[in-house]
Amino acid sequence: MSVNILLPDGSSKSYPQGVSPQMVAEDISPRLAKAAVAAEVDGQVCDLSIALGAGEHRVRILTDRDEPALEVLRHTAAHVLAQAMIRLYGPGVQYTIGPALMDDFQYGFYYDFDLPEPIGQEDLEKVEAEMRRVIQEQVPTRRREMSPGEAIALMEKLGQRYKIELIEDLVRDEKVQQVSLYEQGDFTDLCRGPHLPHTGMVKAFKLLAVAGAYWRGSEKNKMLTRVYGVAFFDEKRLAEHLTRIEEARKRDHRVLGKQLGLFLISDAVGPGLPLWLPKGTRIRMELEGWLRGELLKRGYQPVITPHIGRLDLYRTSGHYPYYQESQFPPLVERETLEKLAGEGCSCVELQQRMERGEVDGYLLKPMNCPHHIQVYKAAQRSYRDLPVRLSEFGTVYRYEQSGELNGLTRVRGFTQDDAHIFCTPEQLEGEIQSCVELTKLVLATLGLSDYRVRISLGDRSSDKYVGDPEHWALAEENIRSVVKKLGLSYVEAAGEAAFYGPKIDFMVKDCLGREWQLGTIQVDYNLPERFALEYIAADNAPHRPVMVHRAPLGSPERFIGILIEHFGGAFPLWLAPVQVAVLPVSEKVADYAASVHRRLSEAGLRSEFDDSSEKIGAKIRRSTLDKVPYMAVIGPREQEAGAVSVRSRSAGELGAKPLDDLVAGLRLEVDSKGASPLSGAPGA
């Protein structure tokens, strides 16, 4: 029996049985054999050393240029890490799991350990040094397959109880007959593989962080020590990666928000409760103002509703029972509180009675929909009125876990650019479509053109979801249909839906390639049911409307947080808190400069006048650090000519221009939300 190998170039070769991809590579060319790091056999990435069975196989030799090879490299790097840890901290180190990461922005692999004593960031250098030793030794890796029983016996000998648990689970859940282990010198790991032939092929790596992680991701389990690292085939790519991380760090919206005076999170006010400073507010007003205009054009009716509402309202909607643990506790009226205290009611009792609905209170609203539903119900609705589209930039409060709070992207008090559309089932698909189109417009306007869509579906087996399965199926079908019709690339995620219905989420990549979840569109048959919503149809009988919840930004707080990072604080002109800085060269031209400043302000431009006694270089530097898009430098020459010397953030010095030209140019750029007629360069 022989092995027939089909190569990617279409050629085929014949070998005796048991031939390995490594041998095939050697046969093709010594250079390929040297560059080979792994192989792809019949579409499966595997070790170079495996013995190929009889028959025909498609074989592709993977070198450091192939994406799947990088994953193999990182996986081996994780094993090198584990081996180094054991060498340093002794056989008492329990190693658990250590995968390669291919989609993470920073990290390339990690390994979770149960350590006899904790280690910190400062220990990583020591671990790296030991890893370099393991790499220098070029320790060969060897795959062994054995029965689960043998593997358990081996792991018992090594004292690795997490591995034993993993093997036992593989047997129980997947009924495996055989497991694979990788030997790497004195280190043996249960592992699916594949791996590099030896550790010497891990060329460039760096350990980046040490942090806690629960065993198997469950907070009920023990907290392990996770060491994160990244690895590449060469130093250059590693250096680029580290630069990219550094770049991201510099764009951190929390850092820029402070530097540029955009927002503030004050301990005196509370964690996760951002305060918008004047400059940040400017950005938000522009963004929201623009969106408000777009909503009016699309037949939305703005409403304004309060920040709190009766507990009963949220009992009816289901939010109170479903998300109690992530809400601020309810407010109870003083009189009620005093009466209950008089009856000797304890705090625990009070909470229980509120849960049972025996005591009412008020809740800081966690969602706007119950209020909007009341607005819908305020009038009798005819099918002729539908769709009713109620919009509000409504601020909601959610008690996020303390460890989750993060700048503007995860907060406890935030606004939703919310709207609720009440429509007939027949109108639903069209409404979803226009919501998707609005979200696309928002993203396009802000230059966030790299995104995909996630359709989050229910999960029949979970009890998390409420409502009629038929409605769910219908809603899911409507959503799919729209996404397909608009040709969006999408993934489906079962079990990710809201409790009341499926949703579309926009997953947007920023300029550094990091993915964020922004806009959302959710279909809801459930709340109309719970609140007994109706409209009178053409048959003169009451029917139940469907609701769409949608927020193209998601939340202005979160969205602007992401925009700060996307633009690195250099906002396009229409959003920039200060659009133009007027910089007189000396006090001699202060009057003329002041008149320029006035003229710009009167034209509706946000102008800042720097009349400090600094030299012009210092003034320019200050405006540059503030990322002001345009500067108008003014000296005697400009005064003479009624001109300004224009300097742009993106294109540098543009030379002297008549003041009228500057005003007109800036107006044009603001109104077009992008293109820069002054410099010919993009505004951002």
Place this chain on the structure above:
RNA sequence: GCUGCUGUAGCUCAGUGGUAGAGCGCGUCCUUGGUAAGGACGAGGUCGUGGGUUCAACCCCCACCAGCAGCUCCA
């Protein structure tokens, strides 16, 4: 919420068991300078909060609060 780390002037940070410093920023004055930092002087801190150890704590110990990284969660 959990694990680890951190908390000193408005900001970024240094520092010592004997109650504190730098740079930037801020204020005043001098300077009137042409495209990324002109000069001088000055103000500003109960060293996160509360306990404890000590003759003495910003420094050591404990608790709490907050921030950061990761995990978990996210209507």
